[in-house]
Amino acid sequence: MSQATWNPAQYLSVMSWTTFSTMITSFLLALIFFPIANFGAYLVGWPLGLSITANIILFIASSLARRDQYVSVSLTAEGIRYADESESYRRNELLRASDIKKIRIRRNPFFKSLTIDMKEDNQRFFLSNASLTENFLAEANALINQAADNSPQTGLQKA
Structure with a gap:
């Protein structure tokens, strides 16, 4: 008969998007706290807020995607x-x-x-x-x- 199991490929997909989002957020934070040029004024508003929000959503999704692994x-x-x-x-x-x-x-x-x-x-x-x-x-x-x-x-x- 039929069976339903945990999907490792989908988990890796969500996890890769989470990692990518974390890298972008870290890069934006690095530009703000260690300024090479004056990018802080452009990044402190909605770009950083959007990046952090996306990172939080993807982290929660990856945690839920891994929850029922077994x-x-x-x-x-x-x-x-x-x-x-x-x-x-x-x-x-x-x-x-x-x-x-x-x-x-x-x-x-x-x-x-x-x-x-x-x-x-x-x-x-x-x-x-x-x-x-x-x-x-x-x-x-x-x-x-x-x-x-x-x-x-x-x-x-x-x-």
Whole structure:
């Protein structure tokens, strides 16, 4: 079946943009504090502010892109296998398809994130910077819908 994993190529792309932004910001700061010519008057306003803002945004994005480096999500016949093999966390859970409320993919300018919402306790499972097979979301939704169709109805029924 299908699988979603962490995307190292996208992480390297975001990290390279972060490094490039840091180099530009450092260069602008060097021109201000160690003036070769009088560039400080031209760089102190919006160019430096824009550079620092872009650097902060890219640093946060690269941190989020690396967050789930050891996470994988696999579809099985019983549901979804969520595995986190990080050194300090070690988590391997089978999320039964009947317990899953919805699964979705969120896109931001830098990468895709996979979110699994559970029916009980408002619990969520995440995979930031996800690399997915083409039909992962369709297969996951089919698995969830099939489990919902096969689950017994609870509550009061009319006679």
